[in-house]
Amino acid sequence: MATWIKQHMPLFVRISTLVLIAVFLGVIRPEFLSVNNFINILRQSSLIFLLASGLTVVVLSEGIDLSIGQVLAFSACITGWLLKTQPMFVAIMAGLAVGSMCGLINGVLIAFIGLPAFVVTYGMMWMAQGAAAMFMKAEIIWGFPKAFRFFGARNVSGVPVPVILMFIIFVILYVILKYTNFGRYIYNIGASYEASRFSGVPIRKTQILAYTLSGFLAAFAGVVYISRINAVEAGIGEPLLLPCLAAITIGGISLYGGEGGIGGTIIGAVIMSLIINGMNFLAIDTYWHQFVIGAIVILSVWMDQLQSKKFQTA
Amino acid sequence: MRAKTLLLVAIAICLAISFSVPGQAAEKEKWVVFSVKNIVNPFWKACWVGAQRAAAEYQGINLTYTSPHKSDNIDEQTRMMEDIILRKPDAVVFVPVDYTAMVPTVEKMNKAGIPVFNYCNKMAGGKYEIYVGSDDEKLAYEMAKFVFKAVGGKANVIVQDGVPGASTAQGRHKGFMKAIEETPGIKFLTAQPANYNRLMGMQVMENLLQRFPKVDIVLAANDEQALGCVEAIDAAGRLKEIKVTGVDANHDAAQSITEGRLFASADYAGLVQGYLATKAAIEYLHGNKVPQKIILPVVIVSKENAKKWTEPPEKKPLPKWEDILKNHATW
Numbered sequence: 308m309a310t311w312i313k314q315h316m317p318l319f320v321r322i323s324t325l326v327l328i329a330v331f332l333g334v335i336r337p338e339f340l341s342v343n344n345f346i347n348i349l350r351q352s353s354l355i356f357l358l359a360s361g362l363t364v365v366v367l368s369e370g371i372d373l374s375i376g377q378v379l380a381f382s383a384c385i386t387g388w389l390l391k392t393q394p395m396f397v398a399i400m401a402g403l404a405v406g407s408m409c410g411l412i413n414g415v416l417i418a419f420i421g422l423p424a425f426v427v428t429y430g431m432m433w434m435a436q437g438a439a440a441m442f443m444k445a446e447i448i449w450g451f452p453k454a455f456r457f458f459g460a461r462n463v464s465g466v467p468v469p470v471i472l473m474f475i476i477f478v479i480l481y482v483i484l485k486y487t488n489f490g491r492y493i494y495n496i497g498a499s500y501e502a503s504r505f506s507g508v509p510i511r512k513t514q515i516l517a518y519t520l521s522g523f524l525a526a527f528a529g530v531v532y533i534s535r536i537n538a539v540e541a542g543i544g545e546p547l548l549l550p551c552l553a554a555i556t557i558g559g560i561s562l563y564g565g566e567g568g569i570g571g572t573i574i575g576a577v578i579m580s581l582i583i584n585g586m587n588f589l590a591i592d593t594y595w596h597q598f599v600i601g602a603i604v605i606l607s608v609w610m611d612q613l614q615s616k617k618f619q620t621a
Numbered sequence: 622m623r624a625k626t627l628l629l630v631a632i633a634i635c636l637a638i639s640f641s642v643p644g645q646a647a648e649k650e651k652w653v654v655f656s657v658k659n660i661v662n663p664f665w666k667a668c669w670v671g672a673q674r675a676a677a678e679y680q681g682i683n684l685t686y687t688s689p690h691k692s693d694n695i696d697e698q699t700r701m702m703e704d705i706i707l708r709k710p711d712a713v714v715f716v717p718v719d720y721t722a723m724v725p726t727v728e729k730m731n732k733a734g735i736p737v738f739n740y741c742n743k744m745a746g747g748k749y750e751i752y753v754g755s756d757d758e759k760l761a762y763e764m765a766k767f768v769f770k771a772v773g774g775k776a777n778v779i780v781q782d783g784v785p786g787a788s789t790a791q792g793r794h795k796g797f798m799k800a801i802e803e804t805p806g807i808k809f810l811t812a813q814p815a816n817y818n819r820l821m822g823m824q825v826m827e828n829l830l831q832r833f834p835k836v837d838i839v840l841a842a843n844d845e846q847a848l849g850c851v852e853a854i855d856a857a858g859r860l861k862e863i864k865v866t867g868v869d870a871n872h873d874a875a876q877s878i879t880e881g882r883l884f885a886s887a888d889y890a891g892l893v894q895g896y897l898a899t900k901a902a903i904e905y906l907h908g909n910k911v912p913q914k915i916i917l918p919v920v921i922v923s924k925e926n927a928k929k930w931t932e933p934p935e936k937k938p939l940p941k942w943e944d945i946l947k948n949h950a951t952w
Contacts, residue, residue, distance in 0.1 A: 341831065440661050440690075535823070536823055588831075
């Protein structure tokens with residue numbers, strides 16, 4: 308029991324942080340503690356989570372994917388464009404295929420040619436951005452069919468569909484990371500690349516799969532994104548990477564790989580949304596918003612370091 | 622045999638080129654470079670269309686455009702402009718991605734003797750022949766006044782700001798606040814940022830709808846976030862009680878206005894800015910005098926006139942140059 312608590316300490320710390328923030332906001336502004344507002348916060352976290360979930364898998368294997376925002380944008384542009392002429396199923400599948408393809412290219416370049424992940428995915432970020440811009444020619448596509456808006460803008464018995472999708476993806480990734488060989492390999496590579504090489508972990512295959520998954524999930528998040536805002540343009544991906552990285556670090560996933568889990572990403576995503584929601588509720592001055600988010604990212608990484616040091620010595 | 626034919630074709634092409642090149646040089650084509658901030662936002666596309674329509678009114682103008690690939694990137698625009706300076710264009714119609722950081726670049730153009738025609742965001746320094754732009758503060762002020770009048774001067778108002786620190790966002794914030802302070806029946810609720818982004822506009826609005834039970838007006842800093850607000854308010858079933866306004870009058874916003882969803886928008890007139898700035902550059906190259914400053918009049922787009930704004934920029938009417946010089950120019 309004691310070891311179990313110790314093992315899950317970082318998670319408890321994060322959940323209590325979350326509860327503390329919520330209680331604090333609730334005391335100052337009673338309207339904050341309403342069912343509607345909680346649903347609201349969950350709906351807003353779902354997009355961050357969906358996009359950050361693939362990144363989580365990559366980061367756990369000591370990689371990084373800087374291209375997720377732009378891959379989301381590019382695949383969403385394809386989906387949005389096809390929606391005008393093709394059946395919904397075709398449009399969504401094409402978007403998912405484009406996203407997976409971008410991820411696959413990342414994976415192959417990293418695993419087989421051995422280029423550093425941040426260089427490859429940084430390059431992919433530019434390529435996807437360029438491709439999206441060429442494709443859209445600075446147009447906005449807006450007004451999607453009613454059926455397509457199901458993914459981002461509808462509720463099923465009071466629960467927003469993006470939130471349901473968030474929990475489905477969470478469960479799938481939780482099972483994959485915990486109970487499959489692929490999941491174990493991810494953690495192995497993240498913990499020690501050399502050790503896993505010598506113990507016969509199929510590193511290349513695992514890396515390629517991880518980056519492809521990241522591309523696929525970015526495209527999936529793209530479907531939810533454009534369904535939610537009912538429009539798409541080439542620039543939608545640009546501001547997305549930082550909130551996702553923030554959610555991951557706040558969620559206690561080590562940027563050096565091998566530590567943390569997908570549960571952390573959900574908590575991180577909820578904390579991120581909670582903070583913005585809270586600042587809106589408290590009517591914090593415009594200029595403070597960016598400052599607060601930046602400070603929280605630094606604080607969470609710092610806390611993480613302190614914690615891991617303490618556990619190492621204990 | 623085949624090699625011989627190839628050789629003949631090659632010679633023919635060389636001859637054709639050598640004849641055509643001096644022919645072009647004799648016409649003395651003028652090269653005008655048109656700069657935009659990014660290649661993804663429809664606003665800059667409208668500016669570029671305006672520039673092309675200006676160039677099409679003259680003979681012998683070679684108009685090309687330049688943009689950072691990464692949106693609004695200072696380093697990239699600096700580098701691109703340095704390359705262009707080396708190639709000596711006859712004129713540069715310029716919008717800085719940052720109105721202070723790009724001053725050294727404009728000074729380099731001054732030094733190289735290339736005339737600069739500044740549009741949209743006014744440079745903090747350097748020498749330019751003209752500035753063409755819309756006044757953000759005035760635009761926001763008139764927009765707010767318009768909607769206050771429409772509700773009879775009594776309302777609870779939320780302001781949604783753009784990117785914190787951006788000069789356009791600051792100007793628009795000032796304009797909104799000035800109108801709010803001047804109108805006694807208006808109750809100001811809060812001003813929150815949504816970074817000119819549709820998703821953020823939507824999410825911030827979702828939060829504020831939970832916080833404030835009674836909202837009548839949302840003044841958004843641009844159309845993107847305004848349309849996000851409309852989605853959020855519609856999802857909450859409160860579109861009948863809340864009027865949302867934007868700034869820019871992009872054609873999807875105009876469409877939304879005709880459908881009675883967005884209430885109104887103020888025209889930032891990218892098309893007209895691009896058109897007038899390029900026209901000024903060409904007139905200057907023809908030896909005509911151009912004014913120091915052209916500030917466009919504020920045009921509010923609402924249900925009455927929105928139909929015209931749903932047209933793509935290629936088809937929208939343009940103002941008369943003489944009329945602009947007479948009524949909206951400072952010499």
